Amino acid sequence: MALIERAPAKINLSLDVLRKRADGLHDVEMIMTTIDLSDRVEMFSLQEDKIEISLESRFVPSDERNLAYKAAVAFKRRYGIKKGVHILIEKSIPVSAGLGGGSADAAAVLRGLNRLWNLNIPLDELAALGATIGADISFCVYGSTAIARGYGEKIEKLASPPPCWVVLAKPNIGVSTWKIFNRVNVDELYHPKTPLVIKALEEKDFPMLCANIGNSLESITCSMYPEVKQIKQAMQNIGASGVLMSGSGPTVYGLIEQESKARRIYNGMRGFCEEVYLVRITG
Structure with a gap:
């Protein structure tokens, strides 16, 4: 069975860098909102315990460097899943663009694997897992409009922007x-x-x-x-x-x-x- 998740891009309505932390990261305060430019992430469950990524982009790796791959690894490890997954990513979001494309793909994998394997894990838990992989993934798990604090992992939903x-x-x-x-x-x-x-x-x-x-x-x-x-x-x-x-x-x-x-x-x-x-x- 194939399962499809949309991975919407985001834009920053504000991005404030507050301070540098002892761990070398920066505390930020960012307001982000999703836009209707998105990647398409398709997932197939495999009996063999492996992760496969396929995509047509010479700018995006299809191995363990890919955030979607890292998300699948983290998900399987956290929930003790012994099955494998093939992930097909159709890119529409520009790469290295400030639009969160890689984070959106990783978030789509977390949501998709949750559905694919019928685990019913709350979004809050998926967002916390996403924060261990990349700074914008927590926001991308939820989508919509929100303010992100900490290094991007603390999410608070906000009112949506005026239509434009x-x-x-x-x-x-x-x-x-x-x-x-x-x-x-x-x-x-x-x-x-x-x-x-x-x-x-x-x-x-x-x-x-x-x-x-x-x-x-x-x-x-x-x-x-x-x-x-x-x-x-x-x-x-x-x-x-x-x-x-x-x-x-x-x-x-x-x-x-x-x-x-x-x-x-x-x-x-x-x-x-x-x-x-x-x-x-x-x-």
Whole structure:
């Protein structure tokens, strides 16, 4: 029997780096929401005790380095499963883009194996297991809109954003999250107004949301990759209401209320980079 899980991408409405911890990780405060750009993860149970990953992407490994593979290993180990699984991943989310594609795939595997083997494990427990694998996996287990604290493992659900369109523009580069965080000096960072983002969500106030989205890592990534700053400026010039880099980049997104305006901005951004997407917020 085949089982299919959608693995939606996320964007950061805010990303604040609060402090560096003794273990070398950083405490963060991030508001994330899902969008209707997703990978497709299909799982087949195997009698032989092994994990197989198949996907068509020269940028994503299909061995133990893959987060979906690590999620299957962790799941089987935690619950004493002796069966195997074949995982087929159809990628639509850009790789190393700041959109949480690998984390979304891993979360889909945790949810999918729970269903495939009829274990009825609560989402809270799956999210806690996901936190042992990668920082954004806990959020991706739940999806929707939430604030993540700690190193990303403490999740609190928030009100969904006001309905809007999202234009995503990704330059032809990949960004290493580790390299960006390695350059973080917390005292020199911009810190977004997270409480105002939360208020905008609660009041479904689109102008307030656009005025207060922010990302502590944006200046670091832009200094290393000038094309990210150029894409942001282009999207602002074309008329997107709220423009921000997602995650550690390099993808820049713009929030737009009207579909006709969103399509115009989407067409305009296609002159600046190859990977441009027009999607809706689903969180």
